[in-house]
Amino acid sequence: MEQPSPHALPFGRYRELLDQEYRTLSNLVGPALDRPVPACPGWTGEDLVRHTAIVFLQKAETIRTGVRPSHGWPPVSVGSFPPQALLAHCYASLIEQFDAHEPGDRVETWVPEDQTVGFWIRRLTHETAIHRFDLEDTVAGGTTPLDAKLVLDGIDEVLTVMLGRGHPDPSASGAVVRLEAGGHSWDIRLDRRRAVVERDIAADGQATLRSTAEPLLLWLWGRAPGPGPAAIEGPAAELRARLAAAL
The missing domain is CATH 1.20.120 (Four Helix Bundle (Hemerythrin (Met), subunit A))
Structure with a gap:
């Protein structure tokens, strides 16, 4: 498979x-x-x-x-x-x-x-x-510490599998937040019907959070503070709230 x-x-x-x-x-x-x-x-x-x-x-x-x-x-x-x-x-x-x-x-x-x-x-x-x-x-x-490869896969899994469990959000902004860690990126568009994730595409001025991988994974799961002030405002805060509702 x-x-x-x-x-x-x-x-x-x-x-x-x-x-x-x-x-x-x-x-x-x-x-x-x-x-x-x-x-x-x-x-x-x-x-x-x-x-x-x-x-x-x-x-x-x-x-x-x-x-x-x-x-x-x-x-x-x-x-x-x-x-x-x-x-x-x-x-x-x-x-x-x-x-x-x-x-x-x-x-x-x-x-x-x-x-x-x-x-x-x-x-x-x-x-x-x-x-x-x-x-x-x-x-x-x-x-x-978590296994390094499992952490990268965990970031991908929480965004592409767990986030998908969430219900439509009529108040969603439609904004895009970009996460970067371990040489990879995930762009998440916060649409009303569902959050759409694209992997490793070119940056285009999106709101971006850069971090080492394990703290980013733990933040996505609500287990650690966000990587910097940008994590508590705007699209990043909206992403975290949407994840909280899905996990």
């Missing part, structure tokens, strides 16, 4: 990074359970761990059946699991389904042009990495 973007990693590498990020996240569960999560106001570490576990389990069931579960979801039984056990159970269910399928196998996603298991391999690797960062931030022991 074709890779979903020019920044996408081989699926085997996603699997390696997913396991790595999961192990780190899992080791943080104990000290994080009762602490507030800075990135998720109102949530404790336990809330975040349970959320992550249910995401794993839902995607496992989606891959197993080919369609997203609806009735009776999530299973009532998951409430009886302690957080660590629930996370381990749900991750094992996810990996069982990844191992039983090829990346090109068909499964429901919210991106019409990519209805494959590979979509979920990529998506869950990014999801796990961001929530690992969240738990490290929760325990305040310092955060581990």
Whole structure:
């Protein structure tokens, strides 16, 4: 199958990074359970761990059946699991389904042009990495740098996949904001119906944010301040607000 973007990693590498990020996240569960999560106001570490576990389990069931579960979801039984056990159970269910399928196998996603298991391999690797960062931030022991190639792919994924989940915005300005990091660029036109992303095109006077890649990714996810004053005004602020509504 074709890779979903020019920044996408081989699926085997996603699997390696997913396991790595999961192990780190899992080791943080104990000290994080009762602490507030800075990135998720109102949530404790336990809330975040349970959320992550249910995401794993839902995607496992989606891959197993080919369609997203609806009735009776999530299973009532998951409430009886302690957080660590629930996370381990749900991750094992996810990996069982990844191992039983090829990346090109068909499964429901919210991106019409990519209805494959590979979509979920990529998506869950990014999801796990961001929530690992969240738990490290929760325990305040310092955060581990993200894999450099995964960061560039993460910028692309949040703009071309996650932003696409948002609803039409009748108040959208139609402005273009340009993001530059790691020798690449993304131009995002904030149209009312949807945000349109173009990769690596020539600059033409657009409002531009330049940054190293990891801080830019974390800003897009609402996990870090923006790269400079321009990030809190005009088209950049509109982009961040639109992402916040979609994530």
